[in-house]
Amino acid sequence: GAVVSQHPSWVICKSGTSVKIECRSLDFQATTMFWYRQFPKQSLMLMATSNEGSKATYEQGVEKDKFLINHASLTLSTLTVTSAHPEDSSFYICSARDGQSTYEQYFGPGTRLTVT
Amino acid sequence: KQEVTQIPAALSVPEGENLVLNCSFTDSAIYNLQWFRQDPGKGLTSLLLIQSSQREQTSGRLNASLDKSSGRSTLYIAASQPGDSATYLCAVRSTGNQFYFGTGTSLTVIP
Numbered sequence: 001g002a003v004v005s006q007h008p009s010w011v012i013c014k015s016g017t018s019v020k021i022e023c024r025s026l027d028f029q030a031t032t033m034f035w036y037r038q039f040p041k042q043s044l045m046l047m048a049t050s051n052e053g054s055k056a057t058y059e060q061g062v063e064k065d066k067f068l069i070n071h072a073s074l075t076l077s078t079l080t081v082t083s084a085h086p087e088d089s090s091f092y093i094c095s096a097r098d099g100q101s102t103y104e105q106y107f108g109p110g111t112r113l114t115v116t
Numbered sequence: 117k118q119e120v121t122q123i124p125a126a127l128s129v130p131e132g133e134n135l136v137l138n139c140s141f142t143d144s145a146i147y148n149l150q151w152f153r154q155d156p157g158k159g160l161t162s163l164l165l166i167q168s169s170q171r172e173q174t175s176g177r178l179n180a181s182l183d184k185s186s187g188r189s190t191l192y193i194a195a196s197q198p199g200d201s202a203t204y205l206c207a208v209r210s211t212g213n214q215f216y217f218g219t220g221t222s223l224t225v226i227p
Contacts, residue, residue, distance in 0.1 A: 032213060043205065044217040093159060097213060105215065107152075109159035
């Protein structure tokens with residue numbers, strides 16, 4: 001089946017630094033990728049939608065200058081958390097939509113971010 | 117905006133019992149509905165996917181139903197096992213490709 005990977009699986013960074021999370025579709029081309037955030041004991045909330053080669057669309061309340069999304073190729077999207085703060089600590093999950101065959105979405109395993 | 121609700125929020129049952137998890141959504145204009153399992157600190161495992169034109173899907177001990185007109189879905193787990201303990205998430209995919217997730221049901225199966 002289709003596989004989506006995320007790297008790193010977990011990361012610890014200091015306040016004020018930036019951290020980049022990668023989302024890759026391993027065996028299909030993803031024209032659209034989605035980034036979700038999950039706080040402890042809460043459900044997943046969509047942060048933004050990224051389409052290959054164009055600017056991401058952010059959900060209301062998500063700061064686009066803080067959460068930079070780049071979808072430069074059909075198999076890779078990156079989320080950069082800039083000037084991270086402890087309140088950004090969360091579980092970040094991406095999903096990728098197969099734009100050529102199944103048109104289904106597949107979820108990555110998630111990245112645990114802890115900001116100290 | 118689509119809103120997805122799951123009841124109950126938590127459930128504890130003895131091993132071997134059959135159980136039902138409920139999911140309701142406010143907008144019936146959906147592309148599909150998917151049930152996921154999430155273990156603590158882990159990502160999502162897809163369990164069952166029901167297209168908007170389907171009424172139910174089955175996989176092993178799991179059966180999911182969809183009543184789009186009433187905005188409801190149920191996940192039936194037969195003969196529960198301790199390994200079934202996890203959080204179960206219902207997610208509705210809109211026609212615009214976006215997923216809306218429910219708040220989840222935390223299931224504990226007691227040996």
